[in-house]
Amino acid sequence: MTNIKAKFLGGMVGSALGDAIGELAFRYPKKESLYIQLDRLEELRYTDDSAMSIGLAESIIKKGCLDQQDLGETFRYNYEREPWRGYASGPPTIFSMVEQLSITYADAARNLFGGTGSFGNGAAMRIVPVGLFFHNAPDLYEKACMSASVTHAHPVGMDGAAVQARAVSLAVKLDPREEFPRKVFIDTLIDFAITPKMEEKMQLVQKLLSSDTTPSFAAEQLGRTVDVHESLPFALYSFLCHPKSYEDCLFCATLNGGDRDTLGAMACAISGAYLGIESIPQSWRQKLENRSHIEDLALKLSEIRPF
Template sequence: MEDSLKDRFVGVLLATMVGDAIGMPVEGWDCLRMAEQLDKLRYLPRGEQELATAVLGLVTGGKVEPGQARYSDDTQMAIGIAQALVDDGEIIPEHLARHFAKNFQPWRGYGPGAYGVLDALKQGRPWDEPARQVFGGQGSYGNGAAMRVGPLGAFYWDADVAVIREATRLSSLPTHTHKHGIEGAVVVALAVAGALRQAMAGAEELDVAALLGFVRSGVTDEVYLKKLDQVEDFLAAEPEPCVVAARLGTDLAATLSVPAALFAFLSRWDSLPDCLLYAVSLGGDADTIAAMAGAMAGAFHGAAAIPENWLAALENGPQGRDFAVTLAGQLYARRQGNLGVG
């Protein structure tokens, strides 16, 4: 029981990293271009593992040697959230901002808004200033708070919805103060927590309607509620991926990418690799959509469901694959010792 919970904490962080690394090389490709490339692969007479390698090779522009698949800003910031929770046992935005600033490697593909905020934090500006000043003072409504929140969803997996909402809000503040940026993160955190709950209750199959209902129970924003309705309609209608991409969105805005990640998980929950490949196949902000879907699928299946060769492809230097496994183990230990979270 406990091992299985720990494996899911690891799964959340590692599948975030894997989805991020698979999607990053094709970030910005539109769905049709992705479909064309993936279609070429479909006819190769390969086994499942080899196909996975081929897809990774494809999306990184060639054969991937072990350790060569790099992650981006999504995983780097998810690591910061996990570190902050390990240190404090709760989200203290000022401390979290310090972790983001300390980890900040500008070449990891940060968006222009986040880049400016993190650069300002690194220069020692007060933690709550830069985020409020971006986008003409309305704050970022991008998906940057949502893409990194997986470890928080795991940490608060059995907490009350209101507790998850508040912790998520606090985790958004150092970079994302717009309500749509925050609410997108709430959706991802709830999906991760809900998937983990079902898994730990012994579910072998995801109860998709229950998961969607759980997410809905914690969402108040009209824009997201409408998107959740559309996700539900698509689960029944199963449109072509590029229709899903066009209607749900695959953009940098949280309202236009979080729903696609949720749909990828709810429609492909039975296979973690399929879920991630589908998320990438939607195109657009592929690394972030796959990172968010990865956090959800990792919560349900655990790290054991990630194909060996995908793990082997991941970078393994400082803050690489092994570091993520250790950090997720620490997060689990902190959670187990942290009474009163729920």
């Protein structure tokens, strides 16, 4: 397997497993009890995070690019088939607005929250296909915003998604056999962010990494809610604390409270894209729900990528 294929597979499968195991951690919030479940369960089931990553990958593959209307339609089709995946209220509200008012998905998304749009973490949680497919694109920020604004129109919602896409793109390009360039990585993300809210939080990530602190303290300082500036920074922190271990990154992201499935999906997308598919425990990979479809999407993305 080529390096790039292993990384695309690592990003897609890694994110879905972070989501599935993070969801499980709501019920089993201690490592010991979580391990028992990971052994016991025959299938690891993902939530809306991965359902939407899958939709994003499907749409990119179908169109060969980002097409907002097709992306909205794909999200809606997948939601209607599996509405029980744990979606927040945003997507179904947008879908019914599109239906009733005959407007675009992006216009509907702009109408949410009294016209400010959402700054939830829903655009960042699903963005791994964009970070993989466009990892060399000079306009990655714009591509990320295009994929985000179908549901998340607030500048912070889009900025968070763009930072996560950039983190995945950096992870794809770095060689895991070399020393991990932590400072360059975080500095690049701070530069990439546009909104003061995201920028300040990323600076706090950097400060917490260089001080001797516990993950639970970092999680409290950074936040771990469904707002993107209150959870993406801790997902990044989890990866940056454990760049050489998928498993340690996952447990850090999902065992410190908050929006566990999405923290897992975001942190593990970066970890998988950096370390590659082989870094993910095989017993977990084998149990991932819908694994062959997710792997197939990852491989197709790697084959048709533009650069």
